Amino acid sequence: MRVIILTCYPEMFPGSLGYSVIGNALVNNKFSLEIINLHDFGIDKRGSVDDEPFGGGPGMVIRPDVIEKALNSIIFKTQKSCKIFLTPSGQKLSQAKLNILSKYEEMLVLCGRFEGVDQRAIEILGFQEISIGDYVLSGGEIAAQVLVEGCIRLIPGVLGHPQSLLEExxxxxxxxxxxxxxxxxxxxxxxxxxxxxxxxxxxxxxxxxxxxxxxxxxxxxxxxxxxxxxxxxxx
Ligand SMILES: C[S@@+](CC[C@H](N)C(=O)[O-])C[C@H]1O[C@@H](n2cnc3c(N)ncnc32)[C@H](O)[C@@H]1O
CATH class of the missing domain: 1.10.1270.20 (tRNA(m1g37)methyltransferase, domain 2)
Structure with missing residues (x-):
């Protein structure tokens, strides 16, 4: 599987994905990991990616044009690809959902920050919204590592004892x-x-x-x- 992460904090990767079973899978090319820095597609010299929310309220929102520019820099190589935006207001992640996602050949994961991402980017650019649980983290990077690790360990040949998947x-x-x-x-x-x-x-x-x-x-x-x-x- 090819995994592409869009994030404001590229230095947070590979993080936990570089260790143990998943780290070995990365070294052994069971999956590849590409990290894209959203700031490289920012609107100004400082690489700004966010702006104030329309309607008022606290926090900042990541702009849709920044997400689109970052997406345009990626060439998908297969039809079997999915785009995921991690958000507490998404569909709750489950083992059944991981089983489905682990079958994709390419997975793009957008990590939010601040208040989140402009809803137009989610809808128009075709992201599925997924939550890793009913609680709120400060950003999507840890959530992305949860999602990717959950998928990668289901890929045949990644776990030393595939039998353990059946009894888990x-x-x-x-x-x-x-x-x-x-x-x-x-x-x-x-x-x-x-x-x-x-x-x-x-x-x-x-x-x-x-x-x-x-x-x-x-x-x-x-x-x-x-x-x-x-x-x-x-x-
Ligand atoms: C502070 S949160 C935004 C919370 C958002 N304003 C809300 O109330 O739903 C910032 C980012 O962290 C990530 N995040 C936080 N909690 C998450 C969860 N439970 N599942 C997936 N992503 C999460 C998302 O990418 C989100 O855009």
Whole structure:
């Protein structure tokens, strides 16, 4: 996948995208990352990209002509491309949405700042509006890294153990079961001993699967009952 980021803060990239599994995917050309500085397309010598909102109110808004100029500098190489504007007022990102987006060959991500971006640019230039959650950050750069990382790890060959994608939280509208590792008995600072559940060291795979399914359901019911309602709706 070719990922193109439009941002006022190019130095924030690759950021988290340069580390671990995703960093390896970048080095191994599973995806490419192009960072475009919106200030290079600013309206004056200082590279200004924003102006005051019509109708009044606090903050500044990124101008549509600046976004258009930046977009015109990009040559899309395929038909399978999408343009995303990250905004808290967009459609909430989900694992299902990441699955769809990860199939695109080119993804352009516009990071907002200040109060956001002139709505005409969003509509006329064909951006999908996506939010990474019901809260407000100061800019779209962290959100872009969340979105891109979520997509890239779904590309075949990126994860060492593709099986883990099938069992992860949200794959069946369930949260994943809990994990345990060594030591088998952990003694905490107070001298209390905590054992790993017996079934996990029984070597009995059917029983382990059953235990994991039960824990998964139990955890979902307790923390995210809304996911179970979704599952019923899908049936
Ligand atoms: C301070 S926010 C603007 C908030 C906007 N005035 C509103 O109330 O919806 C500045 C930029 O941060 C990014 N941003 C903040 N929260 C976000 C979220 N939850 N999801 C995606 N992007 C977000 C967007 O790019 C946004 O344009």
């Amino acid at each position: 939280s949200f794959s069946n509208n369930l949260l994943e079961y809990p994990h345990y590792t060594r030591p088998k008995v952990w003694e905490d600072n107070q001298g209390n001993k905590h054992e790993v559940p017996d079934v996990l060291i029984s070597g009995h795979h059917e029983k382990i699967d059953k235990w994991r399914n039960e824990r998964s359901l139990e955890k979902t019911k307790f923390l995210r009952p809304d996911l179970l309602k979704k599952e019923n709706k899908n049936e």
